[in-house]
Amino acid sequence: MAAVDIDRADIQGDILEAYGNRYGHTSYLFISIGDPASGRAWLSEQLPKVTTAARWTGPRPRSTFNLAVTSPGLGALGVSAATIESFSDEFQQGMKASAADLGDVGKSAPDHWETGLGTGQAHMLVTINALDDGPLQEALDGLRGGLADCGQLDVVHEVHARMFGGAREHFGFADGFSQPAIEGVSEDAAIGEGVPEPGGWRPLALGEFILGHEDEESRTDRHRRLPTAPNDPLGRNGTYMVWRKVRQHVALFRRTVREASRHYSEGDAKLMAKVVGRWPNGAPLATSPDVPPAHFDPRSPGTNAFGYVNEDPNGFGCPLGAHVRRSNPRDSLGFNGKLAFRHRIIRRGMPYGPPLKDGTVEDDGEDRGLVFVCFNASISRQFESIQRQWLNDGNVFHLGDDRDYLLGGTAGKMTIQGRPPFMLAPQAQFVTMRGGEYLFVPSLTALAAIADGVAG
Amino acid sequence: MPLTSNTEGQMYALTVLAPIAPGEVDALEQTLANLPHDPSPLSGLGLAHFARWVIIPDFGKDPSRPQAEHFGPYLLFSATFDGDLEPFLEQLCVTVADDAEPIWSRCIGVPIPARGAPLKAYLRRNQVQTGLFFAAYPQATVEEVTVALALRKQTIDFAIRSQGMDAATLRQTFLDEF
Numbered sequence: 001m002a003a004v005d006i007d008r009a010d011i012q013g014d015i016l017e018a019y020g021n022r023y024g025h026t027s028y029l030f031i032s033i034g035d036p037a038s039g040r041a042w043l044s045e046q047l048p049k050v051t052t053a054a055r056w057t058g059p060r061p062r063s064t065f066n067l068a069v070t071s072p073g074l075g076a077l078g079v080s081a082a083t084i085e086s087f088s089d090e091f092q093q094g095m096k097a098s099a100a101d102l103g104d105v106g107k108s109a110p111d112h113w114e115t116g117l118g119t120g121q122a123h124m125l126v127t128i129n130a131l132d133d134g135p136l137q138e139a140l141d142g143l144r145g146g147l148a149d150c151g152q153l154d155v156v157h158e159v160h161a162r163m164f165g166g167a168r169e170h171f172g173f174a175d176g177f178s179q180p181a182i183e184g185v186s187e188d189a190a191i192g193e194g195v196p197e198p199g200g201w202r203p204l205a206l207g208e209f210i211l212g213h214e215d216e217e218s219r220t221d222r223h224r225r226l227p228t229a230p231n232d233p234l235g236r237n238g239t240y241m242v243w244r245k246v247r248q249h250v251a252l253f254r255r256t257v258r259e260a261s262r263h264y265s266e267g268d269a270k271l272m273a274k275v276v277g278r279w280p281n282g283a284p285l286a287t288s289p290d291v292p293p294a295h296f297d298p299r300s301p302g303t304n305a306f307g308y309v310n311e312d313p314n315g316f317g318c319p320l321g322a323h324v325r326r327s328n329p330r331d332s333l334g335f336n337g338k339l340a341f342r343h344r345i346i347r348r349g350m351p352y353g354p355p356l357k358d359g360t361v362e363d364d365g366e367d368r369g370l371v372f373v374c375f376n377a378s379i380s381r382q383f384e385s386i387q388r389q390w391l392n393d394g395n396v397f398h399l400g401d402d403r404d405y406l407l408g409g410t411a412g413k414m415t416i417q418g419r420p421p422f423m424l425a426p427q428a429q430f431v432t433m434r435g436g437e438y439l440f441v442p443s444l445t446a447l448a449a450i451a452d453g454v455a456g
Numbered sequence: 457m458p459l460t461s462n463t464e465g466q467m468y469a470l471t472v473l474a475p476i477a478p479g480e481v482d483a484l485e486q487t488l489a490n491l492p493h494d495p496s497p498l499s500g501l502g503l504a505h506f507a508r509w510v511i512i513p514d515f516g517k518d519p520s521r522p523q524a525e526h527f528g529p530y531l532l533f534s535a536t537f538d539g540d541l542e543p544f545l546e547q548l549c550v551t552v553a554d555d556a557e558p559i560w561s562r563c564i565g566v567p568i569p570a571r572g573a574p575l576k577a578y579l580r581r582n583q584v585q586t587g588l589f590f591a592a593y594p595q596a597t598v599e600e601v602t603v604a605l606a607l608r609k610q611t612i613d614f615a616i617r618s619q620g621m622d623a624a625t626l627r628q629t630f631l632d633e634f
Contacts, residue, residue: 262620263620400608413612413616422619423612423615423616424616425616425617
């Protein structure tokens with residue numbers, strides 16, 4: 001196969017390589033566009049600010065700036081209906097339309113979402129990463145000033161997230177380190193994070209994550225076209241983005257596991273790790289089944305170089321229904337990993353809200369959770385399949401109707417494989433969906449075309 | 457050689473193809489889209505394991521031969537169910553007739569009202585013989601599957617609650633519940 005040609009200056013930043021690990025703050029602001037001319041004028045002014053995937057030669061910028069757009073947003077910017085129809089169905093219909101399939105029901109249903117989300121009013125998403133408070137404030141002031149100058153533009157929802165020490169999320173686990181290995185980007189990580197093949201692992205095709213490039217289907221059959229993408233000039237070097245604000249009920253989670261562990265001989269810390277499939281420091285249970293390794297750095301190479309078929313086929317280390325094993329089953333579905341590798345996503349989540357004090361099991365009433373962000377070439381094949389088939393159902397893992405226990409839900413239970421096995425009863429939800437959107441992250445070329453009103 | 461693989465174990469696979477009347481495709485699409493999912497009217501078919509209605513919009517149209525003759529839209533109904541055809545047709549044409557009538561009545565040649573014995577005869581005439589079908593548990597009836605699932609749930613509930621029980625309590629609880 002030819003070397004992958006990646007036009008980094010045309011692809012927005014934070015997709016292929018994470019900013020989150022280098023920036024302490026991430027702010028998300030959804031903007032509503034009152035009329036197309038104002039929207040395009042504002043967008044034109046933002047173009048020079050947009051951070052690309054080009055490698056930094058000097059010191060990293062104090063803040064970064066990225067843009068994504070919803071389907072109603074394309075319309076609000078004056079993109080024609082015919083061009084919008086060239087986008088994927090699920091993107092056009094929006095996350096709200098998929099709510100039932102995604103398990104966003106009951107208290108998580110769109111009727112209960114926060115202001116501005118799922119209403120058609122969230123048109124563009126601005127994502128700002130900043131080193132600390134100063135640059136963040138500067139960037140936010142600049143943004144608000146620019147919006148006010150253009151008129152007809154309002155912030156309809158905003159979330160200010162920040163990284164915790166050790167990149168922990170609120171339940172206490174290092175998050176975001178396991179990512180797909182991509183050709184031309186992260187080939188070193190292919191073992192365990194790419195595609196298992198008889199001769200070893202190889203990285204995934206770029207087109208699984210960036211449109212306009214060969215994906216895993218076209219790479220094996222040269223007669224097949226590139227994966228479906230929006231009409232030119234919007235299709236190439238863009239990608240789809242999933243944005244979900246998920247409240248985490250940390251005290252409830254701790255209380256529930258502590259209560260259940262009264263009958264679990266190895267204690268609540270171990271039980272919690274079993275639910276997740278990793279130790280709090282990020283070490284996988286598949287490779288460190290008994291105790292957490294004392295000096296573990298999730299960033300060091302090779303920490304995710306494992307499969308389940310050889311290491312832990314029966315789930316005695318990492319349970320068959322553990323969160324990380326469900327969301328990325330690697331080779332565990334058999335068929336040499338072929339049932340899993342087309343359902344990978346690039347994750348860029350960040351926690352919001354203050355952490356709950358260590359050891360506290362009483363709710364303090366604070367709103368805290370995760371802004372889940374992922375990038376993929378097909379929302380339905382990648383993100384939605386993971387959510388529907390792997391997290392919200394257990395059938396493919398031979399786990400009946402067991403759902404992912406970490407997300408909770410009233411269906412099914414969780415079995416911790418062992419001698420004897422231990423079972424967690426179905427539990428109230430540990431997370432509540434607060435709102436979300438499906439977005440498109442245009443290339444720099446595409447952003448300019450939209451701003452100039454020549455996107456079709 | 458005629459295809460006659462309509463049965464596997466005690467299961468029967470029915471396939472029906474009915475031509476949709478001219479101009480009725482959109483209305484039929486609406487009717488199907490508006491059917492409730494929970495509970496589905498098909499859940500009234502007590503004998504059925506699986507059942508579906510599918511609109512085939514351009515039956516017989518080959519995109520590589522745009523000039524070739526084509527046969528218009530068809531309604532496909534397929535179902536797998538317990539036992540013989542007749543009791544199932546009874547459920548389909550009588551038990552769920554109120555929901556199914558607005559669907560069948562958009563097909564060419566269907567008796568009006570599209571229910572009861574005349575509809576049964578129509579469906580038999582439009583039946584397509586099955587070549588091969590897959591049944592994961594060909595000997596198990598719907599009722600047996602339902603009972604097994606309930607037993608599974610009962611067993612799991614018991615297993616969860618009994619964790620940490622001493623032997624005597626465990627024995628007594630088991631005897632009380634099973």
